[in-house]
Amino acid sequence: MLYLLLSDLHANLEAFEAVVRDAEARYPHLDAAACLGDVVGYGADPEAVVGRIQEIAQTVIRGNHDKAVALGENLEWFNSAARDATYWTLNQLSPTSVDYLRELPRGPRMLNGFQICHGSPLDEDEYLITPGDVEILAGRLDSGVIFFGHTHVQGGFRMLRGVVSVLPRPDESDSETVEVEEQAYYILNPGSVGQPRDQDPRAAYAVYDSANRLFHMHRVAYEVEVTQRKILDAGLPERLAFRLAHGR
Numbered sequence: 001m002l003y004l005l006l007s008d009l010h011a012n013l014e015a016f017e018a019v020v021r022d023a024e025a026r027y028p029h030l031d032a033a034a035c036l037g038d039v040v041g042y043g044a045d046p047e048a049v050v051g052r053i054q055e056i057a058q059t060v061i062r063g064n065h066d067k068a069v070a071l072g073e074n075l076e077w078f079n080s081a082a083r084d085a086t087y088w089t090l091n092q093l094s095p096t097s098v099d100y101l102r103e104l105p106r107g108p109r110m111l112n113g114f115q116i117c118h119g120s121p122l123d124e125d126e127y128l129i130t131p132g133d134v135e136i137l138a139g140r141l142d143s144g145v146i147f148f149g150h151t152h153v154q155g156g157f158r159m160l161r162g163v164v165s166v167l168p169r170p171d172e173s174d175s176e177t178v179e180v181e182e183q184a185y186y187i188l189n190p191g192s193v194g195q196p197r198d199q200d201p202r203a204a205y206a207v208y209d210s211a212n213r214l215f216h217m218h219r220v221a222y223e224v225e226v227t228q229r230k231i232l233d234a235g236l237p238e239r240l241a242f243r244l245a246h247g248r
Contacts (some may be wrong), residue, residue, distance in 0.1 A: 002027055003113060004211065006188040007036035007149030008199040009053065011043030011089065012194030015203035016052060018222035019193050026218070027207055036149035036190070037118035039061025040101065041082065042240050043194055044230035046089045050097040060112060062104035063149065064125050068103035069093070074125065081237035088236060098170065103134075108146070112210055115143035118184055119150040127151055131164035134187055138162045146187045147208070153198040154191025154206070154217055155235045160184040169198070170219045180213040188215050201247035 002024050008017050023030065034159050035057045040046040042065070067073040068086045075083055090098070107117035107124050115172060120126035121141060122131075128134055131222055134157045148156075155169035158185065167188070170176045180186050191204025198204075200218035209216065231241040 001031040001212050002029065003106070003111070003210065004030050004033035005147055005192055006033065006057065006209060007118075008038040008052075008152050008192035008194060009020070009035070009040075009049055010038055010065065010192070011040045011046040011049045012227055013043070013048050013052070013225070014227045015194045015222045016219075016225075018020035018220045019057060019203050021085055022218060022220040023207065025207060030207070032059070033057040033220060034116055034147075035060040036116055036147060037059035037061050037104075037107070037150065038065045039063070039122075040069050040089050040093070041182065042085050042236075043227065044234045046092050047094060047097055048180060050093065050100060050148045053142030053191045054100070059109065059116070061103055061107040061109055061118060062101070062124070066104055068081065070098050071139065079187045081239050084237055085240060091190045104186060108142070110143065110189060113143075114145040114147065114208070114210070121146055122150070125237075128187060129153070131157060131166060135162065138238045140240050141185055144182070144185050145208075146185075147206075148187060148189055149190060152192035152196055153220070154189055154196070154204040154219075155198075156188035156201075158184050158186055170200070170217055174202070174219045176217045178215040180215055184215070188216070191217065191219075195227075195244065196247040199247050201245055
């Protein structure tokens with residue numbers, strides 16, 4: 001089966017639509033889609049993005065920004081820009097959309113032979129950034145293939161006999177494929193659709209071919225200037241608009 005993997009949309013409608021168009025063009029026969037959390041937060045189109053993810057994805061788990069908006073959780077860990085965006089987002093969403101976010105399940109969740117989570121499979125709010133972050137998972141994983149988000153950095157890690165290596169990701173190209181070996185553990189990040197932080201401003205997503213055990217990472221250019229103007233016009237913190245042009 002072919003699974004479209006999305007994460008960290010952050011209410012960026014232009015990036016989201018560009019990713020969907022690109023994925024459907026590359027993979028006309030996608031079987032399912034899963035979202036790894038953070039549907040909202042930071043961006044100016046929370047209501048539209050909440051509506052679209054329900055049309056696109058069969059499985060959606062919550063992220064820390066979804067919890068902050070719908071449940072008021074973790075706000076003490078947010079910087080001022082993220083906190084301001086959270087309050088703004090809550091005031092923009094319909095009661096139905098807030099209820100949808102409130103009812104999103106926490107990760108990890110098992111799908112067809114793989115697991116999805118927002119942060120770490122041990123803690124949905126924990127960041128997996130370095131090999132050292134992943135090494136502590138040795139002997140504690142329930143699946144050999146795990147997809148996560150939260151860091152906004154596309155790529156991931158391979159772990160074999162406790163040794164962790166960092167996987168390549170698209171550089172100047174728009175695609176990179178990783179073969180998932182059966183004897184190793186893979187902790188894989190499709191990247192952020194709406195706010196990349198890996199020095200690449202292009203929207204990120206991935207497709208997992210479960211039959212052939214291939215993880216396809218892709219990057220897509222989108223109308224960043226349109227998204228930036230919406231953020232500024234909404235009165236959201238300027239930083240949230242400017243960072244989109246640099247992918248950090």
